[in-house]
Amino acid sequence: MKSIEVALGERSYPIYIDSGLIDRAGDMLTPVLGQAVVPIVTDPNVANHCDRLRASLDAAGIASEAIVLEPGEATKSWRVLERLCDRLLEMGIERSGHIIALGGGVIGDLTGFAAAILKRGCNFIQIPTTLLAQVDSSVGGKTAINTRAGKNLIGAFHQPARVLIDPTTLDTLPPREVGAGYAEIVKYGLIDDADFFAWCEAHGAALLAGDAEARAQAIAHSVAAKARIVGEDERETKGRRALLNLGHTFGHALEADTGFSDRLLHGEAVAAGIALAFAFSAEQDLCHAEDVARVAAHLRASGLPDGLAAAGVSASGAALVDHMRHDKKMEGGSLPFLLARGIGETFVANDVRLDTVAAFLDSRPR
Structure with missing residues (x-):
């Protein structure tokens, strides 16, 4: 045990x-x-x-x-x-x-x-x-x-x-529910552990297919990673725990647009949100297009949505940003975003303009 x-x-x-x-x-x-x-x-x-x-x-x-x-x-x-x-x-x-x-x-x-x-x-x-x-x-x-x-x-x-x-x-558990949970496992590799993301690329298919050893290893690694971050920043006051929100700001807006329903499970929304966060980071010249493509490819291979079209969301950028304005992390009219300088290099950005996010979302394929 x-x-x-x-x-x-x-x-x-x-x-x-x-x-x-x-x-x-x-x-x-x-x-x-x-x-x-x-x-x-x-x-x-x-x-x-x-x-x-x-x-x-x-x-x-x-x-x-x-x-x-x-x-x-x-x-x-x-x-x-x-x-x-x-x-x-x-x-x-x-x-x-x-x-x-x-x-x-x-x-x-x-x-x-x-x-x-x-x-x-x-x-x-x-x-x-x-x-x-x-x-x-x-x-x-x-x-x-x-x-x-x-x-x-x-x-x-x-x-x-x-x-x-x-x-x-x-x-x-239905395969779709397993896939939704897998999105959160991938997240830990993208936050600050590039080697674990590579492990996911190598073993994710086996995990999703029911391999007990792969599942046990991924669960233990993910829990240890979260326990460490929570121990450092229990209430998100130091910024460290905020890294766990990678994909969630975009993802929660997608969930809101789909009525928090089975049309888009939470983990599926997080997956699409992760892909959008990396694509937005590349548009802001923060990370390489190769990293964006690699993340999106792994999400697709895992049966997860890699953007708005795959998530079944056609709302305008303005409508999705309006959902973001209700985010509990909103402070002083500003919303922190989790962006990336590369795989395993996620950081909190506090200077992102919501109109820039809306324009980015409008540019994404529907």
Whole structure:
């Protein structure tokens, strides 16, 4: 079993990675689960994994109750948050208690935010079941819901007590969902690890095809990279953690344009956003066209969109930039962009004009 720590002083926590971990969760969580009944927030898509988890808890003498929510991005809403909080309070959740989030990024984000605000903060445990959640959203303590104004605009930093990652959950994941998670893996190579991007080029196809060793290696590498960055800059105040947003400023605008729907999954939007960030960087004479082509080629080979046309987005540059104006990173009328000087050389640019971005987007193929 691989163990990685997110080093945050008194808020530090371990991340465990191993096949079959859900079936051993009861023994692993016994030392921290002290309440009479442990809530498991989940959705119907992972019913089999929920049965495995509850059986493991039961074998360890831990009672549990599943709170099953609707799948999909629309669940990250005020309406569902209220319903979830009411149910948790009915169950008598205490500040010292733990809530388990079992599912993808939607379940993790919503459950984490509920834990952050219930009784001014109680504990939660992440057991992510999608590749995207395993390598990204379950680590780092970002929790949120969406609003009509945009994605993740209501939320809090609230670290989990621990994270349990079982790669076998990916065996039941639709290929499209695996691909969406793979976009976040590629991101780590493009941020500051050119060698890992080269590894992705060599092994990405095997990972996407279900190779267990490639998946385990990529998950461990990605989690270690994120844990290191979060440990250095928990709340994005130093700029280091902002590097994890590569592709997200463009990507969130594409998600907003497609109504945060299954038309464009979050990871697919990030992939298209990464390609756009590199293309924009080249247009600003920051990186070579060869790097842009290399990134786009790998995204295409992985079945991911490499721009507006592939993402099915035909909105004008002005319309997409208008979505960006609602980005939570907006400050003083300025929005930081993640740009690149090359593969593995991402940086934060604070002097990008939004009208320049709009003109760039208008020039892209539809």
